[in-house]
Amino acid sequence: MGTRIMSQAKTTTLPTDWRDFFALTKPGVMRLVIFTALCGMLAAPGSLHPVLAFTAILCIAVGAGGAAALNQWWEADLDAVLKRTARRPLPGGRMQRDSARDFGFALSGLSVMTMGLAIGWLAAGILAFSIFYYAWIYTVWLKPRTPQNIVIGGGAGAFPPLIGWIAVTGHITLMPVLLFLIIFMWTPPHFWALALFVQIDYSKAGIPMMPVVAGEKSTRWQILAYAVALLPLSMTPWFIGGTGRVYGLAAFLLSSAFLWLSIKVGLRTSTPGDGMKPEKRLFAYSIAYLFILFAMLVVDRFATLYGLQA
Amino acid sequence: MTEIPTARPLTPAETEELRARQRSRNRAMGLVLGFLVILFFAISIVKITEMARFHS
Numbered sequence: 001m002g003t004r005i006m007s008q009a010k011t012t013t014l015p016t017d018w019r020d021f022f023a024l025t026k027p028g029v030m031r032l033v034i035f036t037a038l039c040g041m042l043a044a045p046g047s048l049h050p051v052l053a054f055t056a057i058l059c060i061a062v063g064a065g066g067a068a069a070l071n072q073w074w075e076a077d078l079d080a081v082l083k084r085t086a087r088r089p090l091p092g093g094r095m096q097r098d099s100a101r102d103f104g105f106a107l108s109g110l111s112v113m114t115m116g117l118a119i120g121w122l123a124a125g126i127l128a129f130s131i132f133y134y135a136w137i138y139t140v141w142l143k144p145r146t147p148q149n150i151v152i153g154g155g156a157g158a159f160p161p162l163i164g165w166i167a168v169t170g171h172i173t174l175m176p177v178l179l180f181l182i183i184f185m186w187t188p189p190h191f192w193a194l195a196l197f198v199q200i201d202y203s204k205a206g207i208p209m210m211p212v213v214a215g216e217k218s219t220r221w222q223i224l225a226y227a228v229a230l231l232p233l234s235m236t237p238w239f240i241g242g243t244g245r246v247y248g249l250a251a252f253l254l255s256s257a258f259l260w261l262s263i264k265v266g267l268r269t270s271t272p273g274d275g276m277k278p279e280k281r282l283f284a285y286s287i288a289y290l291f292i293l294f295a296m297l298v299v300d301r302f303a304t305l306y307g308l309q310a
Numbered sequence: 311m312t313e314i315p316t317a318r319p320l321t322p323a324e325t326e327e328l329r330a331r332q333r334s335r336n337r338a339m340g341l342v343l344g345f346l347v348i349l350f351f352a353i354s355i356v357k358i359t360e361m362a363r364f365h366s
Contacts, residue, residue, distance in 0.1 A: 014328055015328075015335055017334065017335075018335050018339075051353060051356045055349065058349075118353045
């Protein structure tokens with residue numbers, strides 16, 4: 001047996017830039033998380049001291065950041081394959097994998113503990129479950145296994161307004177559950193519209209995204225089906241008397257436009273070189289839709305508070 | 311996490327880069343810790359005030 005001499009080059013590792021840790025929390029997604037959580041909080045019946053309200057929003061945002069870091073720790077190999085994610089800190093080689101894991105666990109733990117101590121353990125428990133839901137149920141379990149990954153994964157993004165509401169009231173009622181369900185139903189058409197124009201990337205990475213597995217036609221029909229269901233669902237807070245007509249009318253108009261754009265996507269067949277404009281338009285509108293819908297929830301609450309509607 | 315081979319001593323530019331990264335991280339960490347101290351102090355004051363109001 002010959003002798004094997006291993007020589008190891010000595011290296012010094014530069015510490016990871018703090019901006020890369022910040023990037024690990026997916027700041028782009030966090031904007032929507034903070035906004036929907038804030039709307040849930042402002043629309044809830046009751047009030048919270050501004051310091052505690054700020055703390056609750058911070059905990060929800062930091063918890064989402066922790067879950068995002070854990071997601072990127074787990075999916076580092078996958079992110080390297082996708083063009084959209086190849087430049088993230090881990091696939092870009094700017095951070096050690098263990099650092100991302102430790103950072104994710106630290107943020108998650110800190111946010112849940114602070115939420116529990118400052119606001120309440122029901123909100124903290126739901127925050128902990130939402131992190132587990134995104135980092136484990138969605139990332140580890142469902143995403144690589146089923147084309148329904150986005151449907152169930154949508155739950156992860158639907159938690160912030162629910163937690164925001166419960167931070168104020170301290171208990172679960174039908175209204176925050178409805179807000180959860182609206183985001184839950186909104187996610188599949190929002191994400192599949194994106195998946196339709198980046199599907200080549202997903203098939204390369206072996207992720208069973210709906211357009212890759214079930215085909216384009218089926219995905220288009222499913223986008224349409226969710227948009228049809230979203231119209232009455234988004235108006236249910238008004239039907240049950242949880243909001244006034246300001247929100248009800250806004251939900252009707254916004255969801256009707258969502259449905260109209262989804263019909264255009266649902267009933268067409270793409271041709272090579274057509275630019276996928278209806279899909280891109282639906283994706284862009286879906287983001288604006290959620291922002292405006294939740295903003296109207298707050299406008300409605302203040303309109304009622306100041307006696308501008310019954 | 312850029313790796314620099316150090317079979318040779320670090321060049322002045324590499325040393326400067328290393329120190330700059332360390333400084334920047336320390337500053338960020340200091341700001342976060344300082345912010346947490348202020349936040350927890352504020353939470354404590356609000357909680358104590360609310361409790362005092364509840365008992366009176």
